[in-house]
Amino acid sequence: MSANQFTHLEINVSNIKHNLRYFRSFLSEKTKMLVLVKAYGYGHGIGDFSRILENNGIDYLAVAFPNEGIAIRQAGVQLPVIVLSAGMEDYPLLIRYRLEPSLPCLETFRRFQSEAAALGEHGYPVHIKLDTGMHRLGFEKTELEALAKELPLARSVRIASVFSHFAASGDPSQDDFTKTQIARFQALSSFLASYLDYMPLRHLLNSPGIERFAKEAQYDMVRLGIGLYGMSYVDRSLLRPTAYLKTPILQVKTVRQGETIGYARAGKITVPAAKIATLAIGYADGVNRHLSAGKACFSVNGHRAPTIGNICMDMCMIDVSGIDVKPGDMVTVFGDDPTIFELADILGTIPYEILTTVAQRVSRVYVF
Ligand SMILES: *Cc1c(COP(=O)(O)O)cnc(C)c1O
Numbered sequence: 615m616s617a618n619q620f621t622h623l624e625i626n627v628s629n630i631k632h633n634l635r636y637f638r639s640f641l642s643e644k645t646k647m648l649v650l651v652k653a654y655g656y657g658h659g660i661g662d663f664s665r666i667l668e669n670n671g672i673d674y675l676a677v678a679f680p681n682e683g684i685a686i687r688q689a690g691v692q693l694p695v696i697v698l699s700a701g702m703e704d705y706p707l708l709i710r711y712r713l714e715p716s717l718p719c720l721e722t723f724r725r726f727q728s729e730a731a732a733l734g735e736h737g738y739p740v741h742i743k744l745d746t747g748m749h750r751l752g753f754e755k756t757e758l759e760a761l762a763k764e765l766p767l768a769r770s771v772r773i774a775s776v777f778s779h780f781a782a783s784g785d786p787s788q789d790d791f792t793k794t795q796i797a798r799f800q801a802l803s804s805f806l807a808s809y810l811d812y813m814p815l816r817h818l819l820n821s822p823g824i825e826r827f828a829k830e831a832q833y834d835m836v837r838l839g840i841g842l843y844g845m846s847y848v849d850r851s852l853l854r855p856t857a858y859l860k861t862p863i864l865q866v867k868t869v870r871q872g873e874t875i876g877y878a879r880a881g882k883i884t885v886p887a888a889k890i891a892t893l894a895i896g897y898a899d900g901v902n903r904h905l906s907a908g909k910a911c912f913s914v915n916g917h918r919a920p921t922i923g924n925i926c927m928d929m930c931m932i933d934v935s936g937i938d939v940k941p942g943d944m945v946t947v948f949g950d951d952p953t954i955f956e957l958a959d960i961l962g963t964i965p966y967e968i969l970t971t972v973a974q975r976v977s978r979v980y981v982f
Contacts, residue, residue: 619942621861621895622979623972624949625658627666629854633842634670636852637821640828646835648674648817649842652682652698656843657857657969659978661689666980668693676716676837680704683713694774696741699751705729709738714774718743718751720760723768730770739774742806742814746778746798747791758802762809775815775835776803784822784847792823796831822847845965850955857969858949859976861895863914863941866934874923875931880907881923889935891919893945896928900972901947902961906930910960911952914945918952 618624638647649672650656655663664675664686676696677683683695684707698716700708702725708715709730717723717740730738742761745752753761765773778799782788796818803816816833821841823831825848844853869890875881891914897903906925911918912932919932932945948954954968961968 618860618979619862619944620977621899622977623657624858624860625663625978625980626854626856626858627980627982629844629856630658630666630842631670633844633853633856634838636846637824637836637838637841640824641832641836645832646673646815646817648672648676648696648835648837650676650837650839651686652676652678653970654682654974656840656966657972658843659980660685661691662978662980664691664693665689674835680707680711680713683708684711687711687713694739696775698743702726706733709733709735714739714741716741716743716751716777718745719753720757720764723761723771724764727768727771735770737772738770740771741775741777742773744776744778744799744802744806746795746802748779748781748795750779752778753802755802755805758806762806765809772812773806773810773814775817776806777817777837778802780818780820780823783820783826792827793830796827799831821845840966843965843969844954855949855953857954857972859895859900859947859972860944860949861893861899861947863891863939863943863945864894864929865892865941866890866939867892876923877926878924881931885935887935888922888933889937889939890922891932891934891939891945893930893932894928895947895976896926896930898927898973899976901925901930902957902971904961905957908933910957912945912947913951914939914943919945 649667668691674694678699683697695713697713705726743752745754783792799818815835817835818831819836821839824836844855846853868887869883871886873883903925908920911920917937919934922931922933954965957968958965
């Protein structure tokens with residue numbers, strides 16, 4: 615019997631460490647490691663999870679929004695934290711919590727530098743984002759020239775790092791473009807560095823970048839995201855799942871032929887008698903409703919059982935005919951079987967979305 619008989623996302627810390635070792639194996643010893651903990655740590659949690667990363671030698675964290683960074687500070691984590699998508703109105707808040715902005719254009723740079731000056735800051739760390747082809751956020755060449763001219767007067771800030779982001783580094787058919795991005799990064803970051811009397815960190819590689827371009831573009835730091843959470847773009851068998859979504863069976867019942875299961879009577883019993891288990895998890899917990907009606911199987915007591923009927927908000931039903939189950943038995947929605955990859959394929963999405971849509975009301979349980 616499982617110790618945790620409630621719906622939870624189990625985080626396997628030794629598998630996290632395994633995956634971390636895999637990505638470190640591509641890097642020289644002095645290369646720093648930033649881990650992305652945006653979107654609630656890709657679902658793995660934010661405060662407690664960041665502390666685990668801090669204790670495992672990670673050098674930097676990055677989040678998307680200020681509230682994620684504040685949660686890290688409230689957990690007592692001291693690591694530098696880059697906030698990738700802060701709005702200009704958030705800048706005083708960032709400074710209050712010692713969170714470091716990513717600045718993607720001249721306007722944001724000027725605004726942050728004047729907010730920092732107004733608060734009496736000197737050399738507050740900021741991170742300059744370069745657009746090398748993603749065309750989402752980042753400085754382009756002409757704006758960077760303007761920035762370079764303003765730097766000597768911008769004493770309230772210090773450029774802690776210069777970075778850029780790949781658009782398709784996991785896809786071998788796009789390698790020519792990825793190499794173009796590397797060349798642009800080399801040129802733009804060197805240009806900016808030539809205007810500074812100190813050397814900012816440079817970083818470019820994301821998870822597939824680490825696996826595929828660590829020789830030519832390692833620079834001073836790498837940014838590990840989905841890889842830490844078990845996704846390899848080279849060979850998935852080398853990595854381990856890190857998050858296991860588990861839920862207990864609330865009730866088991868026998869339902870006769872001709873009866874239906876759940877809302878809209880969507881699940882019809884076509885055999886003389888089916889054994890149906892009701893689970894304590896629904897779409898509000900992150901079990902996508904498109905997995906209804908047998909589109910996915912979950913695993914219980916070593917067997918796979920298909921969903922039946924429509925997934926409800928807080929519950930769903932699976933067909934456990936022929937499987938020995940009882941209330942309290944734990945069902946795995948994803949983990950080893952099915953994997954996040956299988957669910958992503960069924961839903962026509964990417965594993966990132968499976969992990970990041972587990973609701974906050976699902977408690978995270980760290981297993982060491
Ligand atoms: C999310 C993100 C990453 C990590 O991407 P993965 O594909 O998860 O490795 C790296 N850098 C930036 C700027 C990001 O936004």
